[in-house]
Amino acid sequence: MPRVSQDQLDARRQEILGAARACFARHGYEGATVRRLEEATGLSRGAIFHHFRDKDSLFLAVAEDDAVAMVETVARNGLVQVMRDLLARADSSETAGWLGSQLEVSRRLRTDPDFAKRWAQRSAAITDATHERLRRQREAGVLRDDVPLEVLTQFLELAYDGLVLHLAMGRPAGDLGRVLDLVEEAVRRA
């Protein structure tokens, strides 16, 4: 039996993650059954769970990948831009599935201490990226300087959580673009 290289294992892992993301996005966590994950990845459950302990670990790995991507966007463009991107894609079925998964993350954070512990690092990384980006903006003189960075960071995160919940409930986008203008204005120098 030929030995499989680490590169091949990593590539297979990435393939599974990509297909599983599409499956969770389309069907939500509960709807993404093992059978559907098999169809999406083109692999048997045995092959999938060779790379990820169980469906839970697979879901967490997808969510962690998303969080890493979000950290990068926040560092580059800020959390307000992440919100604008999300709003622009709000009507797509992929976003609808992703939002459902986000609510699933929320539910499990509340009910599953192990999951909450594993998720805490990811959540902290997003907060750190937001805080660091605001710090640089303050240095550049575009940010208001009468409110601590920690409070501005939490303000932006509150708006982000609000946007996620609003869209996840399937409510119309309405004037949310102008609402995000207000959010941005509230952290900037007058």
Place this chain on the structure above:
Amino acid sequence: MPRVSQDQLDARRQEILGAARACFARHGYEGATVRRLEEATGLSRGAIFHHFRDKDSLFLAVAEDDAVAMVETVARNGLVQVMRDLLARADSSETAGWLGSQLEVSRRLRTDPDFAKRWAQRSAAITDATHERLRRQREAGVLRDDVPLEVLTQFLELAYDGLVLHLAMGRPAGDLGRVLDLVEEAVRRA
């Protein structure tokens, strides 16, 4: 068999609602089994479901009652005060259960069109109360007048949704009191 007056029926209905609210708050929607609802109300399932078609209808009735109370508080004190009250009670187990139920409402809005339809009126009533309160504040000259009331209303609702999701995920309250100061400041005249 003596006839039961409408007043007696209404009183019984209110008793069931109160006990069911406590039960949903403590156990969440899924955890509030029919058996637990029987224990909480001291009534048989037959008696409970004489007043409410099923557990779903009972849950909706509790949520509608909460929404009516929220409309009254918003009309009197504004949505920012609703948020401050929620934050002040964030650590209580009753609030934890209530937050869980709110996420349950969110999940069902996304997945259950009938529930979404029944809930739409309640949601609109809260928006109307927020909008009306802002209109009066603008007349009183305390509100900024360079942004449409609809946008300010949505801004406050976004912050409210964000607070609900933040607390429902069990994240610490942190500096959220100061964040709410920022939210309030953003809608007021400079």
